[in-house]
Amino acid sequence: MIQTHYRACHLCEAICGLKIETQGEEILSIKGDPDDPLSRGHICPKAVALKDIHEDPDRLRYPVRRVTGEDGQQQWEQISWQEALDSTAEGLMRSYREHGVDSIGVYLGNPSVHNYGMLTHQNYLFRWLRSKNRFSATSVDQLPHHLTSLWLFGHKSLFPIPDIDRSEYFLMLGANPLASNGSIWTVPDVKKRIKDLTNRGGKLLVVDPRRTETAEIASEHLSIVPGSDALFLAALLNTLFEEGLTNPAGLSEFTTGLDEVASAVATFTPEHAAIHCGIDASTIRRIAREFAAADAAICYGRMGVSTQIFGGLCQWLIQIINIATGNLDKEGGSMFTLPAVDQVPRTGPGGFDRHRSRVRDLPEFDRELPAAAMAEEITTPGDGQIRVMFTGAGNPVLSTPNGRALDEALSQLDFMVSLDPYINETTRHADIILPPTSPLEHDHYDIAFHINAMRNTTRFNPPVFEPDADKLHDWEIFTALGERVAAALGEEPKAPVSPQEMIDVGLQFGPYGKDSEQDLSLQKLRDKPSGIDLGELKPMLPERLMTADKKIHCATPQALGDLHRLASSFGETPVGGLRLIGRRHVRSNNSWMHNYRRLVKGKSRDQLMVHPDDLHALKLKDGDQALLRSRSGEVTVTLLATDSVMPGVVSLPHGYGHNRQGIRMQTAVKHAGVSCNDVTDAAYLDELSGNAAVNGVPVELAAIA
Numbered sequence: 207m208i209q210t211h212y213r214a215c216h217l218c219e220a221i222c223g224l225k226i227e228t229q230g231e232e233i234l235s236i237k238g239d240p241d242d243p244l245s246r247g248h249i250c251p252k253a254v255a256l257k258d259i260h261e262d263p264d265r266l267r268y269p270v271r272r273v274t275g276e277d278g279q280q281q282w283e284q285i286s287w288q289e290a291l292d293s294t295a296e297g298l299m300r301s302y303r304e305h306g307v308d309s310i311g312v313y314l315g316n317p318s319v320h321n322y323g324m325l326t327h328q329n330y331l332f333r334w335l336r337s338k339n340r341f342s343a344t345s346v347d348q349l350p351h352h353l354t355s356l357w358l359f360g361h362k363s364l365f366p367i368p369d370i371d372r373s374e375y376f377l378m379l380g381a382n383p384l385a386s387n388g389s390i391w392t393v394p395d396v397k398k399r400i401k402d403l404t405n406r407g408g409k410l411l412v413v414d415p416r417r418t419e420t421a422e423i424a425s426e427h428l429s430i431v432p433g434s435d436a437l438f439l440a441a442l443l444n445t446l447f448e449e450g451l452t453n454p455a456g457l458s459e460f461t462t463g464l465d466e467v468a469s470a471v472a473t474f475t476p477e478h479a480a481i482h483c484g485i486d487a488s489t490i491r492r493i494a495r496e497f498a499a500a501d502a503a504i505c506y507g508r509m510g511v512s513t514q515i516f517g518g519l520c521q522w523l524i525q526i527i528n529i530a531t532g533n534l535d536k537e538g539g540s541m542f543t544l545p546a547v548d549q550v551p552r553t554g555p556g557g558f559d560r561h562r563s564r565v566r567d568l569p570e571f572d573r574e575l576p577a578a579a580m581a582e583e584i585t586t587p588g589d590g591q592i593r594v595m596f597t598g599a600g601n602p603v604l605s606t607p608n609g610r611a612l613d614e615a616l617s618q619l620d621f622m623v624s625l626d627p628y629i630n631e632t633t634r635h636a637d638i639i640l641p642p643t644s645p646l647e648h649d650h651y652d653i654a655f656h657i658n659a660m661r662n663t664t665r666f667n668p669p670v671f672e673p674d675a676d677k678l679h680d681w682e683i684f685t686a687l688g689e690r691v692a693a694a695l696g697e698e699p700k701a702p703v704s705p706q707e708m709i710d711v712g713l714q715f716g717p718y719g720k721d722s723e724q725d726l727s728l729q730k731l732r733d734k735p736s737g738i739d740l741g742e743l744k745p746m747l748p749e750r751l752m753t754a755d756k757k758i759h760c761a762t763p764q765a766l767g768d769l770h771r772l773a774s775s776f777g778e779t780p781v782g783g784l785r786l787i788g789r790r791h792v793r794s795n796n797s798w799m800h801n802y803r804r805l806v807k808g809k810s811r812d813q814l815m816v817h818p819d820d821l822h823a824l825k826l827k828d829g830d831q832a833l834l835r836s837r838s839g840e841v842t843v844t845l846l847a848t849d850s851v852m853p854g855v856v857s858l859p860h861g862y863g864h865n866r867q868g869i870r871m872q873t874a875v876k877h878a879g880v881s882c883n884d885v886t887d888a889a890y891l892d893e894l895s896g897n898a899a900v901n902g903v904p905v906e907l908a909a910i911a
């Protein structure tokens with residue numbers, strides 16, 4: 207019998223609705239669900255990979271333990287769940303007892319945010335292990351967004367979301383939604399939405415060192431020197447104040463500090479920015495005027511402006527521009543969501559710099575230290591040294607700066623455990639790997655991404671396949687480990703409640719719950735598997751603010767202080783040199799989607815893009831192999847000549863580098879590429895936030911001798 211299942215895709219932030227047909231254990235087809243009120247039938251090529259993930263013979267079905275065979279080679283032996291969980295708890299507790307709780311390091315990666323059971327249940331374990339040495343992909347990613355939201359709006363998750371469908375002018379920096387499908391901006395079908403914007407006479411202006419897929423369909427593209435965006439943004443703001451173009455309108459009633467910001471940016475002239483950005487002063491002034499003149503405008507920036515040396519300042523300046531022009535909380539501007547399961551009032555606002563890393567004195571955010579500090583915290587002896595690692599849904603060897611150093615550091619640990627379905631660059635160092643059920647074997651609710659969505663909707667989906675009795679979900683693994691650790695500590699474990707029960711409570715007591723017309727509950731969502739529309743975003747300030755006095759205080763001391771660092775970093779002459787940036791491709795996803803034949807087929811996509819003028823100057827040519835080196839490392843790359851990158855800029859995607867010993871991902875190994883993070887530098891980061899600067903890294907390119 208053919209069955210139809212409805213399911214949201216969990217692979218990226220667009221959370222597209224899918225219609226999946228199955229017969230018995232077989233997946234017959236995966237298509238877009240036209241009835242999903244958010245994605246309206248849109249999907250990208252990655253959706254079909256859900257079948258490949260589910261069926262992948264390399265995906266672990268049972269826990270494994272690393273052993274040394276008679277030939278001296280590393281091997282993996284299958285063990286029972288009982289043994290795997292007991293040994294894991296023992297390994298963690300041994301270090302806890304002998305060296306204290308901070309000897310346990312934790313790294314959680316990106317898919318943990320796309321898998322709601324991991325979000326709801328990680329604390330079943332970590333509430334017993336309150337180590338200072340916690341890390342996640344946040345600090346190689348969106349940390350500056352959290353900080354800006356905490357400082358300006360009082361909560362780390364109150365993100366202003368571009369209301370593209372009602373906008374007139376969109377200034378986009380360092381984002382390529384045509385490849386990424388949007389980030390901190392859940393916007394399925396973004397290409398059509400951009401086309402609709404320009405067709406109705408609106409404008410999209412993309413600021414990016416590369417003429418990306420998004421730049422190609424934009425109204426205008428401006429190349430910018432990597433790492434100089436904060437100067438550009440400060441100059442925009444300078445012009446807005448200088449020319450009397452600011453108008454916070456209704457926001458004025460609950461906003462303070464814009465005058466202080468105006469004086470702080472008074473020296474950041476367009477002429478000064480032009481020296482470093484590669485965008486002339488008159489263009490900067492024109493953009494400021496266009497932005498101010500538009501009825502509704504959006505300033506938005508993503509990875510390219512977050513993961514660079516002024517990431518924190520860039521994100522803060524972006525929101526100040528939205529506020530100063532009255533485009534925050536306005537239809538067609540940047541707005542706040544009201545999700546059905548609303549984390550904002552239920553979770554802590556987040557905190558910053560309450561403790562620092564032991565070796566380099568880097569600030570924590572939300573009880574996590576910068577991932578760039580992980581390797582040194584493992585290798586530097588002393589009190590609080592990490593001796594044991596727990597990784598979950600992460601591959602930091604490929605995804606964090608100077609991954610080589612981390613790769614080596616992980617091999618020095620006393621014990622390591624990974625909650626992960628694959629033996630990859632990171633998990634190959636584990637003593638035990640705990641593989642969860644396949645994504646299609648568990649239910650799904652998006653806790654994280656509805657808060658970033660350009661429309662309020664909600665959907666819950668039951669599993670497509672029932673897992674065998676001897677499989678565990680990620681959340682069950684956390685619960686089972688938590689029970690064991692609690693027992694070892696002589697504590698009473700928390701009684702397990704399933705993720706779906708938590709969602710049911712969240713829905714019923716949320717903004718569309720019992721006390722509202724919608725009266726949402728899990729049952730209501732089950733009855734509408736394509737999701738329920740909760741309407742377009744609405745103005746919600748000042749009520750939605752989580753600041754103590756319900757005001758936005760623009761004169762953030764940390765950001766104003768960082769303007770001094772900005773000024774002193776850029777003098778009167780251009781910095782020069784070659785800069786490395788990253789890129790994404792729609793058929794790939796971070797480090798873990800190269801094992802699916804349908805996604806990797808076709809031309810290779812891991813070359814280093816170089817401008818023909820730079821190639822000529824270096825006496826290199828398209829297709830050559832060359833050495834790409836930085837202060838921290840060197841890789842051999844294949845060159846791709848293209849004028850889509852500006853001169854002085856080279857681009858290499860991250861997430862490759864599968865040619866290491868002991869990886870069990872047959873297809874990925876055949877499309878190995880090199881890891882961009884073997885060249886990025888753990889010491890090169892945004893001093894304000896601690897976020898890694900994986901973009902704009904100073905590099906050299908040389909012929910192979």
Ligand SMILES: Nc1nc2c(c(=O)[nH]1)N[C@H]1C(S)=C(S)[C@@H](COP(=O)(O)OP(=O)(O)OC[C@H]3O[C@@H](n4cnc5c(=O)[nH]c(N)nc54)[C@H](O)[C@@H]3O)O[C@H]1N2
Nearest residue numbers: 315316317346347599600601602605625788796797860900
């Ligand atoms: N140079 C450079 N570096 C970057 C970036 C960049 O642009 N340039 N981007 C950064 C960004 S934005 C991010 S988010 C990070 C990503 O960095 P990470 O989160 O560290 O890495 P991923 O590649 O997402 O690896 C995901 C891991 O989770 C596993 N996994 C997949 N699904 C599940 C699941 O359901 N449960 C469990 N338990 N495991 C699962 C996979 O097997 C894989 O091991 O990389 C960052 N690094």
Ligand SMILES: Nc1nc2c(c(=O)[nH]1)N[C@H]1C(S)=C(S)[C@@H](COP(=O)(O)OP(=O)(O)OC[C@H]3O[C@@H](n4cnc5c(=O)[nH]c(N)nc54)[C@H](O)[C@@H]3O)O[C@H]1N2
Nearest residue numbers: 380382386389432433508509510790791792794795796901
């Ligand atoms: N297909 C696919 N989709 C994905 C992912 C993926 O790996 N593949 N990863 C997902 C994740 S985890 C995330 S966080 C999002 C990221 O989503 P996006 O941020 O939209 O994606 P990126 O392609 O990293 O875009 C960053 C852009 O910044 C530019 N850039 C680099 N340096 C600078 C700079 O100094 N200034 C400016 N102005 N621009 C700069 C780059 O050229 C690039 O075009 O994508 C998500 N979606």
Ligand code: SF4
Nearest residue numbers: 215218221222250253
């Ligand atoms: S854009 Fe592609 S990967 Fe992202 S949610 Fe939609 S179908 Fe999945």
Ligand SMILES: [Mo]
Nearest residue numbers: 316343347348
């Ligand atoms: Mo990310």
